[in-house]
Structures are given as C-alpha cells and as structure tokens.
Amino acid sequence: MLTEEQIRSWDDDGYLNYGKILEQGEVARLLEGLDQVASIESEGGDESSVEFSAGHARGANDAGYKAGGIRQYVNMWKRDEAYDKVVRHPLITGITKLLLKTAELRLWHDHIITKPAEENDRFQFHQDFYNWPLADPNMLTCWMALDDATVENGCMHVVPGSHRDPRFSLAGKKKELEELAENPDARTERVIMEEHDASFGVPMELKSGECMFHHSLNFHSTPKNTTTGHRRAFVIIYMTEGNCFNSSQAWDHVLVPNISAKHGEPITGSHFPLVG
Secondary structure, rough: OOHHHHHHHHHHHHHEEEEOOOOOOHHHHHHHHHHHHHHHOOOOOOOHHHHHHHHOHHHHEEEEEEEOOOOOEEEEHHHHHHHHHHOHHHHHHHHHHHHHHHOOEEEEEEEEEEEOOOOOOEEEEEEEHHHOOEOOOOOOEEEEEOOEEEOOOOOOOEEEOOOHHHHHHHHHHHHHHHHHHHOOOOOOOHHHHHOOOHHHHHEOOOOOOOOEEEOOOEEEEEOOOOOOOOOEEEEEEEEEEEOOOOOOOOOOOOHHHHOOOOOOOOOOOOOOOEEO
C-alpha cells in the first residue's frame, strides 16, 4: 500500500503525491452525480442538511456549477451513493490510517470544488486546520482529480515541511493572534506566506482519477484556471477517532450545527461516520 520511503516523505514534507485511485468509469459516475446535485441546487436546493447550501448560489442566482466562479458542494457522501463509496474506499482509508498513524478513522467532511473554464481567482496559501472547529491537527485531506489537474487549470501547490514549522504550529498560531490583537496591521509570517504566488509551492499535477494527500497544517494554494475547461476535484477530509470539538476556533463553520459534542468532547455521530 505504502512504502517506508513514502511514509518518511509524508512525515518530512506533509504531503504525498500517491497516483491512481479510481478508474475512468468510476470518475464518470462521480461527475454524473455532480451534475445531478448541481441541477438540484440550481433549481432551488436540497434543505435536508444544513451544509448543502454552502459554497454556491441557488435558484435564479446560479446555473449550477457551469456558471462562472468557484463552486463548492459539501458532503457529497450524503447525497450520492458513488461518493459515499469513495469516502470509504479501502485503499484511501488504508493509506490515511498509515499516514496519520491511527487505528480508527472518522470523516470530517468531503466536498467538490470546481474551477470553471477561465475562472480567474485563486486560493491563497493557507492551512486548513485553523478553518475548522477542531482540537487536534492530526488530520489530512485526500485531493482527487476528476479532471486532469495542471498548473494551467489550477492544480494544488504545496509548501514542503510547512506542517512542521513551529511558526505555524498551534503555539505559533496563539502567538500570532496575540500579536494581531496588539497590532491588527502586523505583517506576521502568515500574512507574508499568504501573499506568495502559488508558484512558491510545489505543483501537484494529477491525471483524472489520481490523488494526493496533504496534512491539515501544510500550506497549500491553487492558482487561477486559465484554460477553457473545468478543473473539478473531489476533496475528502479525515480525522483520527477522538478528535474533539473546539468551539473557540472557526465557531461559524457550516458543520457546527451538526456537532452534538460540547467543547472539549470527541466528535461522534452519523454526520461524522467512522470510515476505517
């Protein structure tokens, strides 16, 4: 499944370009499901779970993911059987358990992120963990290309070793917040990192059906899609069993209403299933 060299590379760099996971027939089924969900949302939306409305407009304000601008569809596993199968894929979950060094794995959430043709925006360098109301950063993302992902259409770019950099650790983040409280305009190390062009990182070009993994504290960015085609990716975020709710961080995250735990208690329940 993984070599010792791959695991060492992950530990050192905070990312792993794994390669092929899905066959093209499986990718086609995921894209079909995306079309169906996008159609539902463009016709007014599904209100059965709070997060389904996140990341896109609805009704007359949107024409599904074919409209301009980045679109995000959260928790596809709840909406389509093919996505539910992928988040529980034994190869993906097996690799994840090895990388996180855990015996049990829980799903935080998944989402589709689309960059439509000639979409001219980018995600600046960031660490995912601080955008989540969670206590333990021992988490990772499996980023799966549904279209070929290239530098030209906005593939992932990662900063090697940034997940181990003490400036951006939990203690470093606390120090940064104290600095910003005294001087909101301070040019912290994070501000400087965020200003870098995506080319500052290492590009993770992938073929359709291939995936890469990155740590929740790894700085990553995606550049603009300057092509005439889509760049669609299925993104799965896993956490170790026992990760606790941290209500003092990202308290307004879209999934907070689905969390039954109190601050400091482990996140459990059907919204965050055990998957491996």
